[in-house]
Amino acid sequence: MLEIRNLHACVDGREILKGIDLTIPAGEVHAVMGPNGSGKSTLSYVLAGRDGYKVTEGSVLYRGQDLLAMKTEERACLGLFLAFQNPVEIPGVTGVNFLKTAVNAVRRSRGQSELDAMQFLKLARRKAKELGVGEEMLRRAVNTGFSGGEKKRYEALQMALLEPKFMILDETDSGLDIDALRVVAEAVDSFRSPERAMLVITHYQRILDYIVPDKVHVLAGGRIVQTGGKELAVELESTGYAQFTEQAA
């Protein structure tokens, strides 16, 4: 599904990623854990194709194609989905309008027919119900005035509507209380399937109780410094990241 080779990337001329190697096959969930400033969010932005995140070396193959040569929206249409840590507010643009445009953009790229307003509403209502998202959220402006929990649930709803192949969860657990975390994480976990893969970026082990990873990687100083099974996450919870930050420095 995803093959990252020796990936180096800069932000504002400063090198943040210093040679990442990571392979995630279809059907697997990988967690990337690490301290603040280790390059976790940078990795997710580079994969999604955000302006200002410059790749200086290395390659990324996604479903057999050169990911880095694609535009942001092309990556999205090919099934790459980033669940944001802090989803941005877009005042004035209703959820229905925004999500319908997004769903139809993705459908077009897959050669599927576009949904009209009625068809889309039907689909959106069904998915919202499944995820326990209130229908009134669809009528509100995107992320505008949403609580932290609402924003994360809204990300999960978008994931359900766009049916991605590869999902990156960027600190989805941040700003959530235990109950909200469980609801969102269980929703995300339900998207697991043999055709899909997931990259879960987190500080803490707790989200991994709900989305149990196949592999855990530790990112420190812009490199992956250790890889293990799900038990590595539990271990980190007690030992902390200090050993790695010293190592990286």
Added chain:
Amino acid sequence: MDGIEQVRSLTDQKYKYGFVTDIEADVAPKGLNEDIIRLISAKKGEPEWLLEWRLRAYKVWLEQTEPNWGKLHYPPIDYQDAYYYSAPKRKDGPKSLADIDPKLLETYEKLGVPLHERAALAGVAVDAVFDSVSVATTYKGKLEELGIIFTSFSEAVKTHPELIRKYLGSVVPYSDNYFATLNSAVFTDGSFVYVPPGVRCPMELSTYFRMNAEKTGQFERTLIVADKGAYVSYLEGCTAPMRDENQLHAAVVELVALDEAEIKYSTVQNWYPGDEQGRGGIYNFVTKRGACRGRASRISWTQVETGSAITWKYPSCILQGDDSVGEFYSVAITNNFQQADTGTKMIHIGRNTRSNIISKGVSAGHADNTYRGLVKVLPKAQGARNRTQCDSLLIGNTCGAHTVPYIESRNSSARIEHEATTSKISEEQLFYARQRGLSEEEAVTLIVNGFCRDVLQHLPMEFAVEAQKLVALSLEGSVG
């Protein structure tokens, strides 16, 4: 055609109305003087009183100076280096559509305004003005059955002189301001609407203004009178060919609403805005004013301004009748080197008069966008209320947005609210939308349309969709 291709094909065309119609024209000599005014008046076969009115305006104009308080920059206009009358040649006035030059019909066809009634937009009657003259008015017969007069201004002067004499200049006097005074001296055509007492006009009335001839100014005059308890919704559209030089458009619109009458006036202004370097484009200096003369009358201005190199216009309401209501809903979009200085004036004279202003300014490129508005409450306007909302949206780092509200209240019971915001389409918003599969253009269009929603929803249904597309079109090339 699917959605994105529609947007693409729209944006690829850029200014798709920039073509020129090759048609023989009857042109008055270049320049402005009394003889030219006499010539225009004679061409139109006007009565003596109207010629006198024009000449009085001209004398006043010579003494007036061009206003310079707008936040607008342009080289001095040479009023002698322009033509003031240009009309497509024809033998006699066309009696029916069959007599109109096919080239003209084709032009309006290309502009999406077919004049054949069988092909015409359902439920919209159109008066088509080409340079200095009206070439056709559709659905006239149907409207006449209801006693509604919808005709070109020149014709109204002949057929309904008493109404013209009574109302012409009654809202915008011939000496009102530099550009309105110039218009009063040299105006050539326009539309006249009269809706009799108690009649609700069953269709949208629309005038489509087209500037075609080179170096020719367009000076049209629109007068709409809604008698007691009448209702009318009117829409104005305009385009011009792409030319390197600037052309002057100085129109006057007067609205009169008597007791309990309502006039809804919508504009989709799409004059040629000039190119990416700021060459060419229309100078749009327009005076629009409505008088809510009767008790509980209502006038509502809705404008979508996307064209012109320079826009200078302040559609206003004089709220004279007690309980009358004035509304102003505006979207002004400026891209490249366009400049807009636009807003409204709400003059509260009667008791319990109300006004509502929503202005949305969008700037991109090197454009400058200014909202300038006056809310004035006179001593007798007991219980007057105003609410103003001014929002500006910036795209990129090289454009400007300015808000200049003037508030004068001379009645202590008046309630005036003013709210203003400025925001920017952020890189973060664009990234978020693109991560969901939207192209940058789709994302900008969605965000801008969302920003303008409060205004666009006031447009007649038939034109709301057009306006949304126009918003997308005029922001082409503003990002990335």
